[in-house]
Amino acid sequence: MKNQIDKPRTALVTGGASGIGLASVAALAQQGVRVAMNHLEDDSQGPEQIEKLRAQGLDVISAPGNVSIPGNAEAMVERAIADLGGLDYLVNNAGIAGTRDPIPASELDRIDEELWMALLNTNLIGVFRCSKAAATALRDSGGAIVNTASTAGMGLQGSSTPYAASKSGVVSVTRSLARGLAPDVRVNAVAPGQVATPWTKDWPQERKEAALNKMLIKRHVQAEDVAQTIVYLLTGAPMITGQTIVIDGGMTVS
Ligand code: NAD
Numbered sequence: 001m002k003n004q005i006d007k008p009r010t011a012l013v014t015g016g017a018s019g020i021g022l023a024s025v026a027a028l029a030q031q032g033v034r035v036a037m038n039h040l041e042d043d044s045q046g047p048e049q050i051e052k053l054r055a056q057g058l059d060v061i062s063a064p065g066n067v068s069i070p071g072n073a074e075a076m077v078e079r080a081i082a083d084l085g086g087l088d089y090l091v092n093n094a095g096i097a098g099t100r101d102p103i104p105a106s107e108l109d110r111i112d113e114e115l116w117m118a119l120l121n122t123n124l125i126g127v128f129r130c131s132k133a134a135a136t137a138l139r140d141s142g143g144a145i146v147n148t149a150s151t152a153g154m155g156l157q158g159s160s161t162p163y164a165a166s167k168s169g170v171v172s173v174t175r176s177l178a179r180g181l182a183p184d185v186r187v188n189a190v191a192p193g194q195v196a197t198p199w200t201k202d203w204p205q206e207r208k209e210a211a212l213n214k215m216l217i218k219r220h221v222q223a224e225d226v227a228q229t230i231v232y233l234l235t236g237a238p239m240i241t242g243q244t245i246v247i248d249g250g251m252t253v254s
Helices: 019-030 045-055 072-084 113-141 161-181 205-214 223-235
Strands: 010-013 034-039 060-064 089-092 144-148 186-192 244-247
Touching: 010 019, 010 072, 010 113, 019 034, 019 045, 019 089, 019 223, 034 045, 034 072, 045 060, 060 072, 072 113, 089 113, 089 223, 113 144, 113 161, 144 161, 144 223, 161 186, 186 223, 223 244
Parallel strands: 010 034, 010 089, 034 060, 089 144, 144 186, 186 244
Antiparallel strands: none
């Protein structure tokens, strides 16, 4: 970190109003980091969660914007950097499944252009848009990026073929950004398995139990488990870059 000791560290977390993003906002802010929480402009969860965190004495501000829209994403990042007065950490976490029920790989007819474009635009290109817009500020601070991939990007099927491809893309973009922003900025990713967040809340019990049965550590992964690793990769880990850390209780090695 090139930052002055007396200057508070700053972070931007995309998709920060719920689940893994919200846990990351809270974990960073609890470490004294000033955090800009990105949320969709019409998502009331954003202002509500910010109010709750601020009531706990945490320094969290709002960064409304949509990472899937070219121009809108970059403007959101630029505004956040201006509001924060610089940027030390970027967490590219916003993501969508695009389908409530998983689409088996064999059901090609259920996958259309619209689903492909939505998933690539949000989950993959969104990561690059925000990173590109933040690159100068992160280089100035000697900062770090963490992207949220998925075990679906590490060889598992995930909720659909385009979802898995978007998350494999995140693993690849993580390596490319690590090369491209070195030596000033470290870039890593986390690849969660099934995590107990609003994303999985309404999934059938059998689907949750199937994951648990495959896991070596017999409890569901919590958003806080993932946030802890995100914070470690951002604030510690000075010699780790270009890597994707799987957080799945051993599911993919069982
Ligand atoms: P979540 O639905 O609680 O969080 C996703 C957040 O992203 C939401 O707040 C949503 O409003 C926001 N978002 C969606 N599209 C956006 C956009 N275009 N611009 C800005 N914000 C947007 O779910 P979560 O489980 O916390 O998911 C966070 C990340 O973790 C996602 O990238 C997801 O793919 C990944 N992930 C989740 C799981 C899981 O089991 N929950 C597993 C692997 C990976």
